[in-house]
Amino acid sequence: MPKNEERILAAAIYVISFFAPVLGPLVIWLLKREESSFIDYHGKEYFNFMISYFVYTVISGILTLILIGFIGLWLSGILIVVFTIVAGIKAYEGTEYRIPWIFRLIK
Numbered sequence: 001m002p003k004n005e006e007r008i009l010a011a012a013i014y015v016i017s018f019f020a021p022v023l024g025p026l027v028i029w030l031l032k033r034e035e036s037s038f039i040d041y042h043g044k045e046y047f048n049f050m051i052s053y054f055v056y057t058v059i060s061g062i063l064t065l066i067l068i069g070f071i072g073l074w075l076s077g078i079l080i081v082v083f084t085i086v087a088g089i090k091a092y093e094g095t096e097y098r099i100p101w102i103f104r105l106i107k
């Protein structure tokens with residue numbers, strides 16, 4: 001079970017992403033990843049999540065030319081918010097949550 005500080009910082013990676021999507025989580029992850037495998041896990045999971053959903057959003061943006069992309073853009077936006085909240089809650093609870101439908105590029 002991770003320590004309380006680790007759980008708070010792992011959850012902060014997700015919460016701060018609403019205000020500073022790249023820089024905030026990156027600072028927390030880079031400063032604490034050597035000290036805690038739990039924070040390292042959630043940092044990697046968050047950035048894999050952001051890369052994956054950036055790709056989905058770009059593809060949906062391109063598909064707006066044939067009108068089907070608008071559904072993908074809405075769906076992608078909703079899923080980003082929902083999965084960020086769920087992952088933040090799971091991190092605070094001390095569990096290693098795997099966000100669905102992401103490419104695990106950072107290992």
